[in-house]
Amino acid sequence: MIIPRTIRRLQERRTHKNGPWAELFESYSGDEIVSLDCETTSLDVSKAEILSIGAVRIKGQKVKTSDRLDIRLKPPASLTSESIKVHKIRASDLSDGIELDEALDKLLAFIGNRPILGYYVNYDIRMIDKFLRPKYGFGLPNKAIELSHVYHDIIKWKHVGGDVDLRFDTIASKLDIPIIQRHTALGDAITVALMYVRLKHGQAPTNTH
Amino acid sequence: MSDSFKMDNIPFSLLTPEEQATVEASLDLEYYQQGEKIITAGEAPEGVYIILKGRVRESEGADEDQHIYVHYQNEDYFGGWSSLRGEAIHDFTAEEETICHILPTKVLIDLIQSNALFADYFQQNFSAKSEIVAQHSRNQDMAEFMLSKIGNATVREPLVVEEGTSIREATRLMREHKADCVLARKGGRYGMVTGTDLLDAVVLKERSLDDDVSEIASYRLVTADPEDYLFNALITMTQQQIERVVVMSGQEMIGIVELTDVLSYFSSHSHVIGLRIERANSLDELREAARGLNDLIKALISTGVKIRFTMDLLAAMNGRIIAKLFDLTIPSDMQPHVCLIVMGSEGRGEQIMKTDQDNALIFRDGLSWKDMQATMNRFSETLISFGFPPCPGNIMVSNPQWVNSVGDWTQKLNDWAESCEGDAQMNLAIAVDAKPVAGNQALYKVARNWFLRHLRNNDVFFSHFAKAAIEFDTPLTFFGNIRERGELDIKKGGIFPIVHGIRTMALEHRILATNTYERIQALADAGQIRDDNGKDISEALSLFVQLRLRQQIRRVEESEDGFDPTPNLIELDKLNKMERDLLRDALQIVKGFKKHLSLRYHLGG
Numbered sequence: 066m067i068i069p070r071t072i073r074r075l076q077e078r079r080t081h082k083n084g085p086w087a088e089l090f091e092s093y094s095g096d097e098i099v100s101l102d103c104e105t106t107s108l109d110v111s112k113a114e115i116l117s118i119g120a121v122r123i124k125g126q127k128v129k130t131s132d133r134l135d136i137r138l139k140p141p142a143s144l145t146s147e148s149i150k151v152h153k154i155r156a157s158d159l160s161d162g163i164e165l166d167e168a169l170d171k172l173l174a175f176i177g178n179r180p181i182l183g184y185y186v187n188y189d190i191r192m193i194d195k196f197l198r199p200k201y202g203f204g205l206p207n208k209a210i211e212l213s214h215v216y217h218d219i220i221k222w223k224h225v226g227g228d229v230d231l232r233f234d235t236i237a238s239k240l241d242i243p244i245i246q247r248h249t250a251l252g253d254a255i256t257v258a259l260m261y262v263r264l265k266h267g268q269a270p271t272n273t274h
Numbered sequence: 275m276s277d278s279f280k281m282d283n284i285p286f287s288l289l290t291p292e293e294q295a296t297v298e299a300s301l302d303l304e305y306y307q308q309g310e311k312i313i314t315a316g317e318a319p320e321g322v323y324i325i326l327k328g329r330v331r332e333s334e335g336a337d338e339d340q341h342i343y344v345h346y347q348n349e350d351y352f353g354g355w356s357s358l359r360g361e362a363i364h365d366f367t368a369e370e371e372t373i374c375h376i377l378p379t380k381v382l383i384d385l386i387q388s389n390a391l392f393a394d395y396f397q398q399n400f401s402a403k404s405e406i407v408a409q410h411s412r413n414q415d416m417a418e419f420m421l422s423k424i425g426n427a428t429v430r431e432p433l434v435v436e437e438g439t440s441i442r443e444a445t446r447l448m449r450e451h452k453a454d455c456v457l458a459r460k461g462g463r464y465g466m467v468t469g470t471d472l473l474d475a476v477v478l479k480e481r482s483l484d485d486d487v488s489e490i491a492s493y494r495l496v497t498a499d500p501e502d503y504l505f506n507a508l509i510t511m512t513q514q515q516i517e518r519v520v521v522m523s524g525q526e527m528i529g530i531v532e533l534t535d536v537l538s539y540f541s542s543h544s545h546v547i548g549l550r551i552e553r554a555n556s557l558d559e560l561r562e563a564a565r566g567l568n569d570l571i572k573a574l575i576s577t578g579v580k581i582r583f584t585m586d587l588l589a590a591m592n593g594r595i596i597a598k599l600f601d602l603t604i605p606s607d608m609q610p611h612v613c614l615i616v617m618g619s620e621g622r623g624e625q626i627m628k629t630d631q632d633n634a635l636i637f638r639d640g641l642s643w644k645d646m647q648a649t650m651n652r653f654s655e656t657l658i659s660f661g662f663p664p665c666p667g668n669i670m671v672s673n674p675q676w677v678n679s680v681g682d683w684t685q686k687l688n689d690w691a692e693s694c695e696g697d698a699q700m701n702l703a704i705a706v707d708a709k710p711v712a713g714n715q716a717l718y719k720v721a722r723n724w725f726l727r728h729l730r731n732n733d734v735f736f737s738h739f740a741k742a743a744i745e746f747d748t749p750l751t752f753f754g755n756i757r758e759r760g761e762l763d764i765k766k767g768g769i770f771p772i773v774h775g776i777r778t779m780a781l782e783h784r785i786l787a788t789n790t791y792e793r794i795q796a797l798a799d800a801g802q803i804r805d806d807n808g809k810d811i812s813e814a815l816s817l818f819v820q821l822r823l824r825q826q827i828r829r830v831e832e833s834e835d836g837f838d839p840t841p842n843l844i845e846l847d848k849l850n851k852m853e854r855d856l857l858r859d860a861l862q863i864v865k866g867f868k869k870h871l872s873l874r875y876h877l878g879g
Contacts (some may be wrong), residue, residue, distance in 0.1 A: 081635060126304060126306070127302055127304045127305075128302065128304070129302050130303050131301055131302050131376075204474065241371065243373070245324060255278075259305060263305055263371070266305060266307060
């Protein structure tokens with residue numbers, strides 16, 4: 066049975082109100098956001114494995130790259146040649162990675178109850194939930210911010226007719242943001258963070274065509 | 275982060291891998307929109323800012339009174355000074371959307387304490403900076419190659435014989451050791467005997483083979499210190515027209531450096547040209563030799579030879595070409611009565627490409643020589659045919675105005691000094707850089723000494739003369755606008771203010787050297803400028819000349835007729851990040867120097 070995320074979150078919040086992870090379910094009052102990205106072996110959540118997780122905190126107009134999470138996991142059995150082509154990560158690159166359980170602990174500690182920002186962020190959250198839920202009994206309860214929605218909301222007023230091109234590279238180039246280490250989890254997380262800060266604090270991009 | 279932050283840019287490339295890892299882990303990124311203040315004057319910046327993308331201006335004051343000092347762009351860093359002081363002096367504002375890396379002050383201070391080289395680069399003056407760059411830039415191999423010391427590799431063990439050894443025995447030993455010279459020890463002294471000496475002694479002077487070889491030795495040895503640069507040994511050999519120098523460390527003889535060894539170090543063929551100049555017996559032969567010079571310059575520049583060495587070598591070469599031409603053109607009975615001087619950049623020994631001929635002739639008062647002007651015309655024409663372009667201002671011996679008796683010459687200098695007119699001032703500037711190259715140098719010295727005495731304490735003159743140095747603006751705000759106005763006239767902006775300012779000070783203090791670097795040194799020795807300022811100014815000048823020359827060579831190669839119509843232009847987009855950094859610093863130094871001149875000579879504004 067598919068339960069809508071919001072309802073599920075309410076359930077889980079009730080369940081964990083007095084547990085060790087209660088803090089994660091409190092509503093966030095600070096001014097930080099965490100930009101998150103996962104590199105995985107497939108785009109199909111049910112089949113995919115996580116290869117690496119990158120996250121960085123955003124505070125105001127600053128991307129705190131000194132305060133970051135850069136996790137590489139032990140190579141999963143499903144590491145196929147297809148995904149190697151996409152991510153350029155080979156099994157040997159992951160040989161010094163850590164176990165998934167340890168990674169999830171670190172991730173929860175890093176994110177806390179801050180809002181999570183990402184590009185197609187629901188995919189990343191679902192990936193993490195897939196591994197989080199069996200062990201902890203809950204999925205990430207955090208508020209999610211979708212970069213392409215933020216972009217779309219700002220762009221659409223400038224953009225009469227037609228669809229807005231929401232491809233990652235297009236957004237980056239429209240916003241004139243340099244892409245940092247494409248296809249590494251941390252690099253994408255930083256790039257997304259910069260695009261977000263740019264959208265929130267800069268003027269709307271003028272050249273949208 | 276490693277691809278957005280360029281760790282191999284100076285000064286971060288000076289850090290150890292561990293320190294670089296610390297930097298990497300400590301950096302934050304911040305976004306600024308157009309017009310946003312990144313650092314505000316009077317406040318403490320968070321650290322040093324390195325631009326990932328965008329453009330930042332450093333300025334003082336607001337709105338109309340705003341004075342912009344510098345523009346920074348991608349990969350430049352700023353705020354280092356302010357963060358170390360704990361307070362910014364100027365405002366730093368984003369001129370366009372800007373993303374900066376920020377390295378926190380605390381980390382910066384730790385690095386400065388742990389890494390001396392990094393600290394030097396961050397805190398030191400310009401000359402220390404360019405020294406560090408020279409040692410750590412990609413041309414490292416070349417720089418080391420040029421800066422190799424005499425003592426390093428090339429010194430040969432000399433063949434030494436005692437006084438009393440016969441000529442026959444000495445020759446046999448030379449053959450046995452495959453040496454082409456021998457040192458004869460006589461008492462505590464060494465004398466050199468070369469193969470040529472032996473031949474002369476036996477064949478021409480018909481000495482006996484049993485004669486003592488120490489009797490034909492030459493005891494006036496040209497020596498060099500093992501700590502000296504090999505390149506200077508080459509210059510010595512070129513100037514003195516010899517093929518070996520004896521290496522002495524104090525009183526102790528180390529060995530001999532042979533020309534062939536030096537040449538094997540220097541791929542170019544400077545000495546070959548030098549020899550050809552020397553052996554030329556006709557104008558045609560001399561012309562052939564002179565034409566080789568341009569290739570030599572290119573070879574030296576492309577191998578990364580320090581610009582000052584190139585200038586020294588070239589000045590020596592050009593001087594010898596002109597002296598040789600003088601020999602071939604001026605009748606030998608007239609030579610003791612005239613003196614040929616070169617002026618302007620040639621007189622200072624600072625021209626690189628063969629520049630316009632600026633020369634003049636001074637002759638003995640009352641000399642009667644009917645063909646003098648005709649001979650001078652021929653002299654100028656020949657130089658033109660050698661590839662020395664005629665002077666556009668017609669300052670050359672084919673112009674009778676520049677052929678004067680000693681008395682007329684001093685009178686002319688005097689008149690120019692008293693006139694405020696532009697041409698007169700320019701003539702004087704050119705003339706005071708004069709250097710005698712051939713003929714009777716005493717004639718020149720008489721005139722010069724009289725003139726320097728005459729100028730003593732003439733404050734009005736110096737104030738007026740100095741003015742030209744601050745006439746042109748020194749552009750520091752170009753850098754941000756590379757796309758719009760990506761060029762600057764480096765002669766007006768940098769070279770001339772230094773050369774003329776130093777020239778004025780040298781005149782005032784009656785310094786006889788004409789070369790700007792030597793003048794700077796002499797002024798520093800005399801306590802007229804601070805040592806470190808002098809070094810900075812020298813380095814700045816070298817940088818300008820070097821950048822200009824590289825662009826000249828490129829333009830000449832790209833043009834169809836081998837002619838560069840804009841020799842003093844620096845195209846900023848052709849410079850790399852390091853060169854831009856250095857150029858900016860060097861122009862700052864020029865600004866400071868001009869300020870100094872204004873105060874010293876009461877130039878106002």
